[in-house]
Amino acid sequence: MTSALFALSLAAVAAAPDAAPKAVVHDPVAEQIGRELRCPVCQGMPIGESPSEMAQAMMQRVREMHTEGKSKDEITDYFVQRYGEWVLLEPKHSGFSLLVWVLPPVALLAGLGIVIAYVRHSRTRRDEPTAPVAAATDDPYLQRVRKSLEEDV
Amino acid sequence: MKHVVFGVMLVAVAALVWVLAFGFRESYDPQAVPSVLENKPAPPFALTKLDGGQVTLAELRGRPIVVNFWSSWCEPCKAEHRTLQAAAKMFADRAHFVGVVYQDTPELARSYLQGRGSAFPQLLDPDSRVAIDYGVAGVPESFFIDGDGVVRQKFVGPMSYDVIRQFLEPLLASAPRSTP
Numbered sequence: 001m002t003s004a005l006f007a008l009s010l011a012a013v014a015a016a017p018d019a020a021p022k023a024v025v026h027d028p029v030a031e032q033i034g035r036e037l038r039c040p041v042c043q044g045m046p047i048g049e050s051p052s053e054m055a056q057a058m059m060q061r062v063r064e065m066h067t068e069g070k071s072k073d074e075i076t077d078y079f080v081q082r083y084g085e086w087v088l089l090e091p092k093h094s095g096f097s098l099l100v101w102v103l104p105p106v107a108l109l110a111g112l113g114i115v116i117a118y119v120r121h122s123r124t125r126r127d128e129p130t131a132p133v134a135a136a137t138d139d140p141y142l143q144r145v146r147k148s149l150e151e152d153v
Numbered sequence: 154m155k156h157v158v159f160g161v162m163l164v165a166v167a168a169l170v171w172v173l174a175f176g177f178r179e180s181y182d183p184q185a186v187p188s189v190l191e192n193k194p195a196p197p198f199a200l201t202k203l204d205g206g207q208v209t210l211a212e213l214r215g216r217p218i219v220v221n222f223w224s225s226w227c228e229p230c231k232a233e234h235r236t237l238q239a240a241a242k243m244f245a246d247r248a249h250f251v252g253v254v255y256q257d258t259p260e261l262a263r264s265y266l267q268g269r270g271s272a273f274p275q276l277l278d279p280d281s282r283v284a285i286d287y288g289v290a291g292v293p294e295s296f297f298i299d300g301d302g303v304v305r306q307k308f309v310g311p312m313s314y315d316v317i318r319q320f321l322e323p324l325l326a327s328a329p330r331s332t333p
Contacts, residue, residue: 040290053256054290057281082196082288084189107165114161 030063033075037062038089046089188288188296188307195220195298196286200253200276203263208251208274210302217248217324218298219317222255222284225265227292233311234269240317241272247325253278255292299324 034048039055047055047062058079065075079087091100190196195218199209210218221237223230241250250273254262259277266275278284287296290309297306297320306320 040288054281054284057256058285060280061282061285079285081189082286083290084288110161111165 025063027063027066029072030059030066033062033066033072034059036076036089037079038083038087040083040087044089188304190288190296190304191307193304195296195302195304196283198276198283198286200278200283203254203259203266203271203275203277208276210298213249213251214302215300217300217321218296219248219250219321220253220287220296220298221250222253222287222289222292222294224255224257224292225261226257227255229311230293231269233293236312236314236317238270238272240314240321244321244325245272248321249273251276253283255284255289256281297321297324299327 031048035046037047037058039045039047039050039052039058041052041054042050045055047058050056062075065078070078076088085092093101195210197210199207201207219237219240221233223234237250237252244250252271252273252275254275254277262275262277276283281289287294293309293311295308295312296304297308299305305324308316308320
């Protein structure tokens with residue numbers, strides 16, 4: 001069934017000359033940018049990998065801009081100015097987005113610190129001498145108990 | 154020490170819960186993303202009308218403009234179309250309405266409008282260039298542009314008449330007097 005539908009859609013594309021896909025020139029920079037920009041009509045997919053028309057139109061725009069001589073940063077900024085930083089699959093290494101990069105290692109170090117502190121604290125408690133027994137002998141009641149025990153033995 | 158550890162863990166767990174509950178919402182719903190174009194100059198366009206002739210953003214300046222992106226395959230657009238028709242007639246002398254056909258063929262767009270009518274110009278956007286310029290992530294999406302050509306509001310989804318009035322009326326009040 002699927003293959004029949006696929007064959008049908010291929011036949012439809014072949015029959016409609018206007019719908020023929022445009023020849024895509026291999027452009028490594030455009031492809032790299034395509035992997036970094038989020039497709040706005042998909043769920044967390046880069047425009048370079050999405051089959052949606054919108055993503056393909058965006059890819060086409062990326063290629064055109066690169067052909068016009070725009071740099072990678074200029075092209076990325078163009079999309080950020082229209083879709084916001086949301087369009088970047090990898091957050092920027094500046095401003096508020098920097099937190100995304102800084103917080104995980106900081107949290108990891110803090111967690112490690114807490115574990116080390118906890119282990120040291122437990123060790124210190126374990127190594128601490130127990131309550132001085134000698135001091136307890138001053139208690140006249142204990143002295144009597146001890147004496148009576150010794151007598152029993 | 155125990156209190157410090159407990160406090161740090163409580164803050165960490167609260168932060169994690171917050172991130173899981175709200176932090177990823179925008180990532181998965183493109184339409185929840187606020188437009189970065191608000192309060193910025195509207196991207197210029199010069200598009201061909203479905204029935205011939207050209208419309209540019211520059212020639213519409215002076216009055217508030219409602220730019221509506223729609224498509225014949227979009228179900229919510231159908232209900233919105235009736236509302237837009239009514240609003241365009243109601244604000245006919247005070248605001249411009251333009252529709253931009255989004256990822257559709259001129260034939261399908263024409264046949265869609267044949268039964269429904271069109272009280273305002275419908276423009277073709279080959280290669281979705283203008284849709285990309287406006288940061289469109291789906292249809293219907295509408296932009297309210299003031300008389301000076303600044304985007305004042307973006308609305309995602311089908312608009313009711315009250316929504317159109319709510320966003321358009323403040324722009325009418327501040328529109329320059331020398332309207333064409």
